[in-house]
Amino acid sequence: MATKHLAHWATSLTPSSIPASVQLAALRSLYNYVGCAIGGSNHGTVAKAYDALSPFFGPATSTLYGRGGEHEGSKVDAQHAALLNGIASHVHDYDDTHLATIIHPTGPVASAVLAYAEYHATTTSSPVSGEETLCALTAGIEASCKIGLAVWPQHYDIGWHITSSTGSVGAAVAVGKLLKLTEDQMAHAIGIASVQVVGLREMFGSDTKSFHPGRAAQSGLLAALLAQKGYTSSPQALEAKRGWANVVAGGGTPQLDKYVGELGSKWEIEANAFKPYPCGIVCHPVIDGCIQLHHEMVAKSLKVEDVQSIEARVHPLVIELTSKRTPRDGLEGKFSVFHGGAVGLLYGKAGPAQYADNVVADLAVISLRDQIEATPDEQLAADETYLTVHFADGSKLEKHVQHAVGSLEVPMSDAQLTEKFVDQAALVLGKDGAQRASDAAWKIGQAEDIVKVLQAL
Amino acid sequence: MATKHLAHWATSLTPSSIPASVQLAALRSLYNYVGCAIGGSNHGTVAKAYDALSPFFGPATSTLYGRGGEHEGSKVDAQHAALLNGIASHVHDYDDTHLATIIHPTGPVASAVLAYAEYHATTTSSPVSGEETLCALTAGIEASCKIGLAVWPQHYDIGWHITSSTGSVGAAVAVGKLLKLTEDQMAHAIGIASVQVVGLREMFGSDTKSFHPGRAAQSGLLAALLAQKGYTSSPQALEAKRGWANVVAGGGTPQLDKYVGELGSKWEIEANAFKPYPCGIVCHPVIDGCIQLHHEMVAKSLKVEDVQSIEARVHPLVIELTSKRTPRDGLEGKFSVFHGGAVGLLYGKAGPAQYADNVVADLAVISLRDQIEATPDEQLAADETYLTVHFADGSKLEKHVQHAVGSLEVPMSDAQLTEKFVDQAALVLGKDGAQRASDAAWKIGQAEDIVKVLQAL
Structure with a gap:
């Protein structure tokens, strides 16, 4: 039932059904993500991936943050934007952390959902609002964290990079929200995402570590797009005997029903923390x-x-x-x-x-x-x-x-998040550009058309 | 050492170091693959994927087999060609089987290597020969099957679709051959492929089953392309404590050294069998x-x-x-x-x-x-x-x-393979077109420029 329950909950979620504190947590997560994606955008790891993949780029609809909206190559197709922004967001190990699972949840989910939102604008006249974006992001992050909790800690212990191994499902759910998938389609999207299990801890210390959230974003986006066109998977993808949770549980006993059952009553995004310093x-x-x-x-x-x-x-x-x-x-x-x-x-x-x-x-x-x-x-x-x-x-x-800043007990204030954003973005965009990007990013939640904000990043 | 050994063996492999019987097995595998990819090309599962992904296609360099070379949409970018041909090759469950592991090895590997070969022609004046193609294919199939043997049977028992969960590594090795990666780069390509673990048995009976080899092809191609540009992974990707084999072993004890150590002395592609009938x-x-x-x-x-x-x-x-x-x-x-x-x-x-x-x-x-x-x-x-x-x-x-045709004891003859190819391709291309495609496919091994053959498919 976990797959169907997740699909039902996610498709039913509306901005008005999300408590204000959760909406704020989502905005802070997205804001922090954008700063990290800009901050990592000129890293050599991103440059190598861009270089390798540019011959394959499709229609340039979606922004690579930090590259300057007017420059050649600042937009790519949505699938590659999801990959490259996902890499950038993680490359400095400066992104957010859901402390209970040490998932860095926003990278895979936001990279997919924002890349898709810009593509969406090219195919329809109805814009994606900031409110819808935060709702989709919330759904995706809850999905990643709940299934992560279900297989924690053995899944991580055995060697999976839990950020990406749960991230493709989260990304699929989030993009599925923007695609307005039916409940059945959403279940299929979850299934298609669940077969793309990305990320091994062995890669920590190499370029491949930050490839993980990027590829998870891309895999989830792909899954949602396929499901929209009627591509089928299993409606028991997560919980079946040979489904995702049992296969990746690393010898543990998955607790899908427990955690997926808590969707909407306990919000994981509220337990998402931000690193004030780019180090261990x-x-x-x-x-x-x-x-x-x-x-x-x-x-x-x-x-x-x-x-x-x-x-x-x-x-x-x-x-x-x-x-x-x-x-x-x-x-x-x-x-x-x-x-x-x-x-x-x-x-x-x-x-x-x-x-x-x-x-x-x-x-x-x-x-x-x-x-x-x-x-x-x-x-x-x-x-x-x-x-x-x-x-x-x-x-x-x-x-x-007693508790370092950035812990759940002493969370970073909005002012501290802003300082973090501007400090890292300034190394890419200069101080003024960083400040402008920060101002824009704080306003994502109120945007009537998210695309206008994203193109300013 | 398994990762480095595989990288060393694969980069060292040349057409002249491959025994004639192995070359023949490679040709038969590739020929059978082409027939299956054509035979599956007009299946609804492929159509759904094409429909979902066409807005994201990059420069059209690589043929979708069975679509007719001159038609709109018969070529797409190499990454999407790898995915879509991979889906088509498996969608009728009619592809080849390495009986010792029940890996269907050619789908992921050939889909990637042929899609890349056509892209290659757009970036360089030196064509890819049929001999090189078969050499790359052989390296990739040996890689998939050896690492599959190392984790068999627990890996499959727990629920991985072993065709795709090993296929991304095979595809990376094969494309890496055409890219002429150095040994270090090849090890990184293996590592980047190894973190993209695709395919759950739970999906059998749905569209996602044939997505598996397609996505494995695409993942391996991506890994090789990244490695060529210096993207790094772990040089112990396969054998590390938290590397591929231990993470996906499903509770078994991986025997990487044993099987990877047999590379070049025992050829798995010679134990690859072909189904005469498209059923269980x-x-x-x-x-x-x-x-x-x-x-x-x-x-x-x-x-x-x-x-x-x-x-x-x-x-x-x-x-x-x-x-x-x-x-x-x-x-x-x-x-x-x-x-x-x-x-x-x-x-x-x-x-x-x-x-x-x-x-x-x-x-x-x-x-x-x-x-x-x-x-x-x-x-x-x-x-x-x-x-x-x-x-x-x-x-x-x-x-x-005593033994059904298609078993190792009673392998399909070349004539039977031809009948299989033409029968399934005729449903897509008509009888004459199928015969022409079959004639072309049998000559792949002798081609000086593989692209000319592929565009006739």
Whole structure:
């Protein structure tokens, strides 16, 4: 029944049946996605994919974010837009996280739904509104997260990249909403998406990691398009003995009925979190604390030059995963809690600009980095830290971070999301362009015609 | 080491290093594929996919077989050609079978490699020869079958459609050959293909079943194209703890080293079999025997009208899987050993034309069908049967089929393959067109420029 139930719930969903808090969560997720897609758009991984696939592009209907609307190659066909924007959105590992499953849900779903929305405008005179877009996005994200919960954690443990292995179904559901599929068609779309299982954890560290959400977006879009034309699959695609959940459960017992049964009563998108810093999440408490200390030092006119040492008590995982003492470039910097702490204290920021290669090699940063000591403390939570800054005159500043910003307990504010968006988009579009894109993206929900907003990105 | 070993072996393979018997097996596989792709090309499943995807087609470089070279829409971009020809090649369940794994290996591999070969001609002045094509096809089919063997049978048992779940890797390897990828690039292509795991057995009986080999073809092509531009994956994609084999093994212990280690010493393509009849393989011994009896009756001037009853002793699986007593249309006829036996005895043929809806409803066929009794005998092999035809005058004819035609022991002859090709292609192209296509397809191996042959299909 899970497949039919999901299809029924998704086709029945309307903007007015979605609580305001859920709509807001959807808008924040979409806004954060757009910033990440712009921020990743000039990454080499995207360039390689663009280069490989451009000979096959179809009619250019759909925007590649960050490429500048008026430039050659800033639009491609919807299927390739879904793929390329999906890659861009994930390539800096800066996208959102549904913490209960560690699915990054918006990349696959939004990449498909936005690419399709622009295509839609070329085939019909009725525009797609921002409200409809958020409704479709919500349906898709709920679908991905619910089926992800049903196979968590064994599915991830065995080696599936759960973002993409659930993302094609989410993308199909979302595009299916814009296509106004019937319940039967939606069930078929879910089925066609479910046979395209994308993403292995073994690929982490290579270009293929960010290929995963892109391909999931494209696969879901394809599934919805096929279903619209009457292409059939199994109406028990998810729950059948040899259907999606049992095949990919990794030895666990899927709990589809439980989680799919909660659709509409418990909204997963409200538990979607955003990363304030483009690095491993275990570093975040130290960075958060160092940024708070930076502002405190500025307020008290304390100078970084007078810092003698910084002690950080952290959860043991921080040491295990991010204790690179002498990172050589931006990528290695992401695995160095010392670098993260140093830029936080020095600049009061740890955005993409602070992970540029030249910043990692900056002598002031290196000097501060070398003053940081981290000691493991099993008593601490994974998102908790105690920091002490010792100054030359013997004085000290202390900071206890109970939950890092970006956690569910301390979510990023809209202002912080905006800063994150603008900081990463500015590296692609310049500061003014980034600000304009941010303003446009915040207004997606109110747009009468989503296409006009997207073309401004 | 399996990934690197496969990449090394595949990139090193040259036409001159392939034994003549293997080259012949490759040609027969490709020939049979072309017939199936033409035969399936006007199926409704293909039409739905074409209809859904035509708005996204890129530059039309690659032929859709069976559509007539000069017609509008007979060519599409290479990625969509791979998908659509792959669907067509499988839609009648009439393609080849690597019996040890029940992989249908040629569909995913040939659909990708031929679609790419035609694209290639638009970007370079050096044509792809028939010899190179067969070499690439061989590499791809060996790759699919070896990794399939490594995870057989649990991988299939748990619910993966092994044709497509191994097919994307095979397709990537084959296209990688034509792209002349380096060994490193080939390893990355294998890795990018390995994360696109397509196909669930739950979809058998729906349009999505034949989507599987098509999507695998497209996924492999995409992987090779990305790898050519430097897109990276993991060099241990197949064998890593969280790589392809362990993730999809369905609880079994993958034996990658064993099977991948046999590349070049044991050729799987030589164990590739062809179906003489477009129906479940368990029916084949009865059909084979009935066709032999038809010819014997013709030779002896015995009349079908004088037949009183037909007894068939068969393996119990035949009863279990194909005992539909009163099939109502062609599709149901495929699950009726009685229909298969009847058309074999009546027409001496059981090709696609004998599974048309009107033949299943034909009174002469129904009358004969109702005279057939099948009794299970556990002593028989699955591809064995004993038949007895009783005539009104009390005489009888007997036939023992030890191995059905199309088995490894009694492979289809080239003449039988030709009859199969022409019979199914004639339903699309007419008899003359089918004969011309068959003549062209048999000459693929000698072609200096494969494109000229393909455009004639």
